[in-house]
Amino acid sequence: MAGRKNSRKEPCPVARGVDLVGERWALLIVRDAFDGVRRFGEFQRSLGVARNILADRLRLLVEAGILASQPASDGSAYQEYVLTAKGEDLFPVIVALRRWGERHLFAPGEPHSVLVLRDTGGVLTGEVLGDERHGAQALALRTADGRELSAADVYVKKVPADPDRQ
Structure with missing residues (x-):
């Protein structure tokens, strides 16, 4: 590095x-x-x-x-x-990266590893990241009141550049 x-x-x-x-x-x-x-x-x-x-x-x-x-x-x-615990907090990051890879880097039907629910054996699909029959929820960003957010609903407010850090 x-x-x-x-x-x-x-x-x-x-x-x-x-x-x-x-x-x-x-x-x-x-x-x-x-x-x-x-x-x-x-x-x-x-x-x-x-x-x-x-x-x-x-x-x-x-x-x-x-x-x-x-x-x-x-x-x-x-x-x-x-x-x-800090490392376990990376799980959503790994799952999100997996989902993105499934969606954008594999041809339809191309074999790849999958996530499986331990309790039911159900496969989490890349498109839905869950199957309600297996009790899994899609990975989503939500407000405190439960409203789902998309990238269009948020923006990054940047901190002004610090000239001393250059």
């Missing part, structure tokens, strides 16, 4: 979030953690990433409080990486 501008002092939440989890390997590590991957070797096998890159990204995610490193649950000498 050398040569990148550090966004920790940016007034934009998107810039700060992307600075931390917007890198390919970081997001894929978080995705795998949601899928139950816990050990370094499991992450490496799943992702096919170089050991040094994986070690660096895991370290950054632990330092950021997204993952925690703990002794292996089987009592072995290994360490496991588990999502913290």
Whole structure:
């Protein structure tokens, strides 16, 4: 991640979030953690990433409080990486990215991984992201009174540029 501008002092939440989890390997590590991957070797096998890159990204995610490193649950000498509450809060981000990918990056009928409801086995579809027969709700941004919002209903009010940060 050398040569990148550090966004920790940016007034934009998107810039700060992307600075931390917007890198390919970081997001894929978080995705795998949601899928139950816990050990370094499991992450490496799943992702096919170089050991040094994986070690660096895991370290950054632990330092950021997204993952925690703990002794292996089987009592072995290994360490496991588990999502913290902060990391679990990324679930809607991962699901939204998945939904976008399903909608825009796959041809109709092209096979891809799917999300399945543990309790019923129902598949969450990309278009609806839920099936009322299975009790799932579509991922949506809503006001406090429950009104669904679209991108047309919101805008970003930018903070004036700080000339001292240049």
